[in-house]
Amino acid sequence: MDIWSTxxxxxxxWESMKAVLPEMLKVGLVNTLILAAASVVLGTLLGMVVAxxxxxxxRWLRWPAKIYTDIFRGLPAILTILLIGQGLSPxxxxxxxxxxxxxxxxxxxxxxxxxIGEIFRSGIQSVEKGQLEAARALGFSYTxxxxxxxxPQGVRRxxxxxxxxxxxxxxxxxxxxxxxxxxxxxxxxxxxxxxAATNGNLSPLLLAGIFYLVITVPLTHFVNHxxxxxxxxRPVELEDVELKELAHxxx
Amino acid sequence: xxxxxxxxxxxxxxxxxxGSNKVLRGVDLVxxxxxxxxxxxxxxxxxxxxxxxINRLLEPDAxxxxxxxxxxxxxxxxxxxxxxxxxxxxFNLFPHKSVLDNITLPLRKIKKLDxxxxxxxxxxxxxxxxxxxxxxxxxxxxSGGQQQRVAIARALAMEPEVMLFDEAxxxxxxxxxxxxxxxxxxxxxxxxxxxxxxxxxxxxREVADQVAxxxxxxxxxxxxxEQIFDSADSPRLRQFLSQVL
Numbered sequence: 001m002d003i004w005s006t007x008x009x010x011x012x013x014w015e016s017m018k019a020v021l022p023e024m025l026k027v028g029l030v031n032t033l034i035l036a037a038a039s040v041v042l043g044t045l046l047g048m049v050v051a052x053x054x055x056x057x058x059r060w061l062r063w064p065a066k067i068y069t070d071i072f073r074g075l076p077a078i079l080t081i082l083l084i085g086q087g088l089s090p091x092x093x094x095x096x097x098x099x100x101x102x103x104x105x106x107x108x109x110x111x112x113x114x115x116i117g118e119i120f121r122s123g124i125q126s127v128e129k130g131q132l133e134a135a136r137a138l139g140f141s142y143t144x145x146x147x148x149x150x151x152p153q154g155v156r157r158x159x160x161x162x163x164x165x166x167x168x169x170x171x172x173x174x175x176x177x178x179x180x181x182x183x184x185x186x187x188x189x190x191x192x193x194x195x196a197a198t199n200g201n202l203s204p205l206l207l208a209g210i211f212y213l214v215i216t217v218p219l220t221h222f223v224n225h226x227x228x229x230x231x232x233x234r235p236v237e238l239e240d241v242e243l244k245e246l247a248h249x250x251x
Numbered sequence: 252x253x254x255x256x257x258x259x260x261x262x263x264x265x266x267x268x269x270g271s272n273k274v275l276r277g278v279d280l281v282x283x284x285x286x287x288x289x290x291x292x293x294x295x296x297x298x299x300x301x302x303x304x305i306n307r308l309l310e311p312d313a314x315x316x317x318x319x320x321x322x323x324x325x326x327x328x329x330x331x332x333x334x335x336x337x338x339x340x341x342f343n344l345f346p347h348k349s350v351l352d353n354i355t356l357p358l359r360k361i362k363k364l365d366x367x368x369x370x371x372x373x374x375x376x377x378x379x380x381x382x383x384x385x386x387x388x389x390x391x392x393x394s395g396g397q398q399q400r401v402a403i404a405r406a407l408a409m410e411p412e413v414m415l416f417d418e419a420x421x422x423x424x425x426x427x428x429x430x431x432x433x434x435x436x437x438x439x440x441x442x443x444x445x446x447x448x449x450x451x452x453x454x455x456r457e458v459a460d461q462v463a464x465x466x467x468x469x470x471x472x473x474x475x476x477e478q479i480f481d482s483a484d485s486p487r488l489r490q491f492l493s494q495v496l
Contacts, residue, residue, distance in 0.1 A: 134343035134402075136308060138357040138409060139333035148356065153347050 013203040020195040020204045028188040029211055035173035035187060036215075038105045040166050043112025050117030052146070055124060065117065072114035078175050081107040085179040100179035108172060115165050123158035124151055163223045167216045188212060257444040258319035258334070258412035259284040260305065265314035267297075267304050274300045276468035277314065282413075282461070284319075285442040289455035289476075292465035293491060298448040301465070302415045305446065306335040318412065333361060336406030340418040342398040344390035344405070350377065351386040354405045362409065376404040380434060396427030400434055407438075414438065416447040452496060456480055464488045 053065035072080065084107040085100055096102055127150045135145035155162075174189035181190055192208030260282040267275040274297045282288045290298045303309040305316055307328040316323050323331045344353050354373035358364045364372065377383045380400040382393075390398050399419055406414060416435065420428045432451060436458045439445055449455060455462050456476045463473035464485075472485045480496075483489045 128341075128343075130339060130341055130343040131345065133308060134337075134339060134345075136329075137306060137332055137335075137337040137339075138405070139329055139361045140357065141329050144360065148360065149345055153345075156347060 010201050011203055011206050013199065013201045016195060016199040016201060016203045017207045019199075020191065020207065023195075024188065024191055024204075024207060024211060027184060027186055028191040028208065031185060031187040032170065032173055032189075032211075032215070035101075035105060035108065035176055036166070036170040039108035039112055039169050039173070042105065042109035043116050043165075043169065044162075046109060046113035047116025048120055048151075050113055051120035051124060054117060054121045069114045069117055072111050073118070075111075077108075077111050077172050078178060080111055081175050082178055083107075084110070085176070099185075100176065100181060101185060104176035104179055108169060108176070111172070112165060112169050115168075116162065119158045119161045119165060120155065123156075123161075124154035126157055127153045160223045160227045163219055163226070167219050167223075170215050170219075171212065255410040255412060257285045257442055259317075260413050260444055260446065261315075261317040261320075262301070262305060263315050263317075265301070265304050265311045265316065267300060267309055267311050274468055275304060275311070278304075278465070278468070278470055280446070280463055280470060280473070282444055282446060284444050286460040287439040287443075287445040287447060287458055288461045288463055288473075289459035290446060290448045290463050290465055291450070291452070291455060291479075291491075291495075292471075296465040297468040298465050299417050302337065302417050302446060302448060305413075305415060306332050306337060308332075308337075333409060334412045336409060336411035336414045338399070338402050338406055338414070338416045338419045340421050342390070342395070342402045342422075344398055344402055346390050348390075349386070350382065350388050350390060350393070350401050353390065353401060354408050357405070358408055372408055373404075376408040377401070379407070380404045394427060395423045396430045399423065399427075399431045403431075403434060403438075413444045413446070416445065416449070418448055418450065420449070420451060450495065452480070452492075464491065466491070 050065045050068060053061045054069070056062050056065075081104065085103045088103055088106075089098065089100070092103060124146075131153065132142075132145050132150050135149040136142070140148065173187060176187065177190040177193070181187075186194070188208045188211050189205075192205040195204035196202050260280075262278055262280040265275050265278045266273065278297070278301055280288060280290075280301070290301065292298055300309060304311045307316075307323070310328075311324065318331070318334060344350075345356070348356060351370065351373050354376060355366070355369040358369035358372055359366065362369075374383060374386060377386055380403060382397055382400055382404070385393060385397060385401070390401065393401065403419075419435065420431050423431065428451070432454050435445070435447065436454070439458050447454070447459070459476050461473060462476050462479040463470045464479060464483075464487075465471065466487050472479065472483065472488050479488070480492065483492060
């Protein structure tokens with residue numbers, strides 16, 4: 001048997017790729033981008049709240065943030081998505097019917113917020129203590145000093161780690177497939193998966209993979225470029241090393 | 252230029268502890284309006300903590316701080332700090348903002364000036380410290396001496412009644428110290444009330460109206476510079492001076 005023709009039958013069946021391409025573009029790509037973008041926005045907002053709570057001097061604010069982070073970082077994403085997506089569906093179906101999208105986005109956002117909260121926290125903590133002290137000496141309240149002086153610097157330092165998290169979200173959005181989607185709600189993976197089952201080869205999944213790469217690879221390069229600029233723009237500080245390790249550990 | 256009068260400062264019996272570590276054990280210091288007090292002493296003697304107790308970055312456990320004759324310990328600490336400028340050893344400029352924005356930020360957000368008025372005030376202040384041409388630069392692109400002058404300008408723009416200097420030249424390369432010290436001397440000359448924690452004994456001798464020697468959380472001895480430097484009473488001060496002079 002010719003290995004090459006076997007492999008090319010499996011992965012490079014142009015006809016089945018061509019057949020699924022329009023749906024991949026119009027439905028799959030759009031839905032993946034919607035899922036990823038919505039959970040990026042929600043996850044970032046919630047992550048900032050988690051970070052600020054985790055940095056509080058008050059224990060009763062710090063603890064909930066800690067527990068939250070432990071839980072959502074410690075569970076497999078697929079388990080969280082199923083528990084929330086299926087578990088809450090009987091309640092939420094009164095509001096928006098059996099649509100799994102809102103709960104899928106919620107689950108992805110809750111998971112993302114745990115990671116993003118840690119990224120923000122480490123970034124904010126890496127800002128020299130003197131910055132808040134100087135702000136307070138000028139007459140800023142703790143809240144204003146954090147908001148205007150400390151947090152903007154902290155966020156800037158962790159942008160690379162943050163973009164890595166966004167990349168992870170693009171990929172994890174495929175897990176929403178386990179909640180059962182209507183034809184019009186299918187994202188890249190599900191469309192590839194369905195077409196692969198119909199055609200009896202994996203070419204549509206390979207096409208889906210290419211679409212993911214089209215989204216994630218430019219983001220990766222953006223991070224590298226940004227990272228390089230950060231490093232060449234100013235001396236590497238200890239915090240930067242820690243942050244990179246953190247970004248790495250998140251993968 | 253100045254519209255706010257310098258105020259007198261009176262520190263009496265101030266105590267402050269970090270946990271069980273008593274850093275200030277009853278500090279007394281009186282600085283009449285428009286005068287300059289230099290605080291000298293070995294590291295760990297509580298000098299920097301004293302400055303932070305004055306503007307309540309650290310809350311005193313006991314004693315009183317009076318600004319213009321009124322106690323400042325009961326009011327809102329944020330409001331108090333608007334009346335007291337502070338300059339730090341490591342400048343603590345905001346690195347993500349331009350030199351000009353470092354000065355306009357508190358003017359706009361705290362003094363509630365509109366953008367135009369804040370910029371005008373900031374540029375005037377930068378001009379006074381000789382750095383008008385650096386308005387658009389980032390702090391990171393300035394020398395240490397220039398950064399410290401911007402930090403002084405930022406504090407002065409808020410029109411404080413008292414200025415606190417926490418080892419303002421200790422982090423500077425030797426050749427940059429002079430410019431900052433002469434700016435501080437000008438400020439003292441112009442009638443600002445100043446408390447200057449410093450290791451620059453030459454500055455203390457030349458500029459201070461009063462020198463206070465701190466050790467182990469108390470002012471051991473204070474007086475005019477001649478008395479402190481030339482005829483010190485306490486053995487501890489004489490020992491300290493023999494090490495630094």
